[in-house]
Amino acid sequence: MIVNVSDIINERGAEKEFSGEVKFKNTVYQGDKLSFLSPFDVEGKFTNGRNYLYLSASIHGEIVIPCSRCLEPYTHKIDQSIFVKLSSRVDIMENDDPDLFTYTGNRVELDRIVYEYTLLKLPIKRVCSLDCKGLCPKCGTNLNRHKCNCDRDDDIDIRLLELKKLLPSDSEEV
Ligand SMILES: [Zn+2]
Ligand SMILES: [Zn+2]
Known part of the structure; x- marks a missing residue:
């Protein structure tokens, strides 16, 4: 999903709301098979700040992953709010801020951001229910x-x- 921010890029304080879907392919992550039954819903807002473009958004989706105790696949719900800074300067990534992303031109590519904020923040111990007997x-x-x-x-x-x-x-x- 790509959001075109050209209408706010030259105006400080300008905002742009958006909503859409991010699709993921089924993949293997940390040795576990992840299946996406439907695209993730993403909605939020870009704000043109002084040095950065700010993105605040909410992400909703479901991933089917195997339970780490009983190995049965279960549906893990994603309900996540994110707040991200974006810069068009590529060199700025050197400061290692995990909430800082880059964009090029007037287009912000959201897939990688959504991926990082959902998959990379999955709990290490993924269980189908807290009292799973395994x-x-x-x-x-x-x-x-x-x-x-x-x-x-x-x-x-x-x-x-x-x-x-x-x-x-x-x-x-x-
Ligand atoms: Zn289980
Ligand atoms: Zn036995």
């Missing part, structure tokens, strides 16, 4: 759906064993 570490059963007969008390047993090591043994020879 997969059984022994047989791989999805524990949200089925029970399995595996003995999964291993971690408790290990803790008990550690405790026993700390206790004095009563069979010690004197």
Whole structure:
């Protein structure tokens, strides 16, 4: 999605509202398959500031991603407000400000901005629900759906064993 800002570019304080859609191709991100069922809705406003063009916008969309616990795909909702500074000077990127983007001519390309503010800010731990039980570490059963007969008390047993090591043994020879 490209917004033409030529009508505000020469007038300080001028504003331009816009709304539209940003489409993404299904992709693999951090080893996870991401699917986009529909384009993202983006609406917002450009303001011509003193040194920068300012963009404030809201992004709404849905991504289907695998749950990091049970591996089942689930719909992750994106509802994000962004505030971005834009400069037409390419050299200005040197200052490493993550909220600073560049544009060329009178055209602002929004896809990369929307991408960076949604995908790159996805939580590291992506779970289908906070109480997702995940997969059984022994047989791989999805524990949200089925029970399995595996003995999964291993971690408790290990803790008990550690405790026993700390206790004095009563069979010690004197
Ligand atoms: Zn899950
Ligand atoms: Zn199991």
